[in-house]
Amino acid sequence: MTEKTPYATRPAPDLEWLRSLRNIVLYLARTPTSAFGLLVLVVLVLAAVFCPLIATHDPYLQDLQNTLAPPGGAHYFGTDELGRDIFSRLLYGSRITLTIISLVTIVVGPIGLFVGTVAGYFGGRVDMVMMRLTDIFLSFPSLILSLAFVAALGPSLNNAIIAISLTAWPPIARLARAETMTIRKADYIAAARLQGASPARIIWRSVVPMCLPSVLIRLTLNMATVILTAAGLGFLGLGAQPPMPEWGAMIATGRRYMIDSWWLVTFPGLSILAVSLAFNLLGDGLRDALDPKQMNRR
Amino acid sequence: MAPIHRRQFGRFVEQAGSIFITLFGLLILTFVIGRIMPNDPVRAIVGEDATREVYENVYRQLGFDRPVWEQFLLYLRDVVQFDFGTAIRTGQPVLTDILHVLPATIELATFAILVGAGLGIPLGVAAAIKKDRWQDQLIRVFSLMGHSMPIFWTGMIGLLIFYAGLGWVGGSGRMSQFYIGLVPERTNFLLIDSALAGAWEVFWSALNHIVLPASLLGYSSAAYITRMTRSFMLDQINQEYVTTARVKGLSANQTVWRHAFGNIRVQLVTIVALAYGSLLEGAVLIETVFAWPGFGQYLTSNLLIGDMNAVMTCVLIVGVIFIALNLISDLLYRIFDPRTR
Numbered sequence: 175m176t177e178k179t180p181y182a183t184r185p186a187p188d189l190e191w192l193r194s195l196r197n198i199v200l201y202l203a204r205t206p207t208s209a210f211g212l213l214v215l216v217v218l219v220l221a222a223v224f225c226p227l228i229a230t231h232d233p234y235l236q237d238l239q240n241t242l243a244p245p246g247g248a249h250y251f252g253t254d255e256l257g258r259d260i261f262s263r264l265l266y267g268s269r270i271t272l273t274i275i276s277l278v279t280i281v282v283g284p285i286g287l288f289v290g291t292v293a294g295y296f297g298g299r300v301d302m303v304m305m306r307l308t309d310i311f312l313s314f315p316s317l318i319l320s321l322a323f324v325a326a327l328g329p330s331l332n333n334a335i336i337a338i339s340l341t342a343w344p345p346i347a348r349l350a351r352a353e354t355m356t357i358r359k360a361d362y363i364a365a366a367r368l369q370g371a372s373p374a375r376i377i378w379r380s381v382v383p384m385c386l387p388s389v390l391i392r393l394t395l396n397m398a399t400v401i402l403t404a405a406g407l408g409f410l411g412l413g414a415q416p417p418m419p420e421w422g423a424m425i426a427t428g429r430r431y432m433i434d435s436w437w438l439v440t441f442p443g444l445s446i447l448a449v450s451l452a453f454n455l456l457g458d459g460l461r462d463a464l465d466p467k468q469m470n471r472r
Numbered sequence: 473m474a475p476i477h478r479r480q481f482g483r484f485v486e487q488a489g490s491i492f493i494t495l496f497g498l499l500i501l502t503f504v505i506g507r508i509m510p511n512d513p514v515r516a517i518v519g520e521d522a523t524r525e526v527y528e529n530v531y532r533q534l535g536f537d538r539p540v541w542e543q544f545l546l547y548l549r550d551v552v553q554f555d556f557g558t559a560i561r562t563g564q565p566v567l568t569d570i571l572h573v574l575p576a577t578i579e580l581a582t583f584a585i586l587v588g589a590g591l592g593i594p595l596g597v598a599a600a601i602k603k604d605r606w607q608d609q610l611i612r613v614f615s616l617m618g619h620s621m622p623i624f625w626t627g628m629i630g631l632l633i634f635y636a637g638l639g640w641v642g643g644s645g646r647m648s649q650f651y652i653g654l655v656p657e658r659t660n661f662l663l664i665d666s667a668l669a670g671a672w673e674v675f676w677s678a679l680n681h682i683v684l685p686a687s688l689l690g691y692s693s694a695a696y697i698t699r700m701t702r703s704f705m706l707d708q709i710n711q712e713y714v715t716t717a718r719v720k721g722l723s724a725n726q727t728v729w730r731h732a733f734g735n736i737r738v739q740l741v742t743i744v745a746l747a748y749g750s751l752l753e754g755a756v757l758i759e760t761v762f763a764w765p766g767f768g769q770y771l772t773s774n775l776l777i778g779d780m781n782a783v784m785t786c787v788l789i790v791g792v793i794f795i796a797l798n799l800i801s802d803l804l805y806r807i808f809d810p811r812t813r
Contacts, residue, residue: 206609207609207612207613306493306494306497307497309494309497310494310497310498310501311501313494313498313791313794313795313798314787314790314791314794315749315750315752315753315790315794316753317753317756317757318752318753318756318771318786318787318790319787321756321771321772321775321783321787322502322505322783322784322787323505325775325778325780325783326505326506326780398619398620402620402622405622406622406623406624406756406757409622409624409757409760410757410760410772410775410776411776412775422622422624425622425624425625425628429628429761432628432631432632433632433636436632439625439628439629440629442625443622443625443626443628443629446622446625447617447620447621447622447625450620450621450622451616451617451620453620454616454619454620455613455616458612458616
């Protein structure tokens, strides 16, 4: 019992991919565009964590004496139609953005992994049914499908997150399936099977860890879309509800005062643009860093 | 000849089967989403203070007392007969409504794809030629920028600058208020209608109004087209015939546009067809900003009053358009690429 079975020498993935993760980050930091992306994300996280310290005002505090004040010393980005400080609201809004991103990731990752690995591992009819299902979800633009889901569930931030998650898993599933197909025939899987491991155990212990890195990268790539969809839902009044300082919803209310008070829509929009651009640039960099085919071309 | 035909026929049958299954799945999806709504559809129709009797009547009329599978079959029957029910807001059949508003969106999307392809293809080619130089980086940031902008916000800022500030373009809507109702509706494509009627002032007004939303929408789709063009072009540039052409004395520009470009045309057509479909998504948001009376605005206005029947029909139609575009891009590929014949 004490001796280790010699043939179960699956490469220990943990350490190795930590090291490659460090290499990737170093590579990204060297490219100016992806470095910008990394920087914006660091700022976003810092803003979300420390917003009570940085914020100059209470984001919900109304000051009807001082509505629609232009940007200046007292209010860096001005105030909105209820006299609330826009700078502070943007800071607190970063928490909502981060919540959306992390919740969608937590929901979408496992669903995509489950569908993809199971379909890829079993193949045949299971594969056909599951991939057909995935294709049906893929045959909609994600915003339209999320709209339909939120309309059915009722408008709220949580429902928006559910709706986005329901539309964001198919690409992950496709990717996990492709990864599974390439390792399904590997020796260590066969070894596990010969030892009598159940399919569930093999998928969980041997297949999922191998799919994880590429799935995580793909999730990062999708975040720009997730952010834009969430903002779009907020803009249409289907996402976060007032008085929450969600960026898309802030633009929607600011729209009425746009002509005279440009700052109401400009700053939330720039925030959305910055974060979504950051994810796009980062994703672009990641693709270059990890796709060997692209590497050769560069 | 004959075996090739048979193989093509087999592929056609396979594809038709897979489209049929996808369509069926689409119907199940719209049916299920339509059913999970927490708000009561019967209440929405009969109003708050209807008697119990009226309520029960409508409840039965809509078939809610039957088992779910029977309801689904009824839904299927209606869809096959193109009967999508009546919209609460307009009191007209949903399909009539949608066919009425769709041309406005198609007009917008077509202009947008012209902008997107007109911007994306040359930029992609240029990026491929100047690979890894500063021009490449600049093009990358420029196109990703368009992809990262929340389109509803860009629309507002665009209106603020080019309409309110500079006065270069028309504001919201498809034409100036002044001209509404002047041109008889024939195709409901405003540019075509006004040209047919010879109302050139209306035509110019319409053109003036479409430029801004279409350009912004097109810019947002240019990123995808640029990236794909760049990568297709890089594949070509690395090949030997390009070197040969250069050795023969052709300039870099001539080589790229005369030789390499011809070879990526097919791939580009399919990419543009797919990008056209994703414009629908942006259209939903930008139509809201520009008060553009199209499909997107119809969808969102029905969403806000909770008319699920109209909403789900819109969703179904978007799905069908998507499937159709996929099919078309596949077909175009086969028609234009001699190797697939």
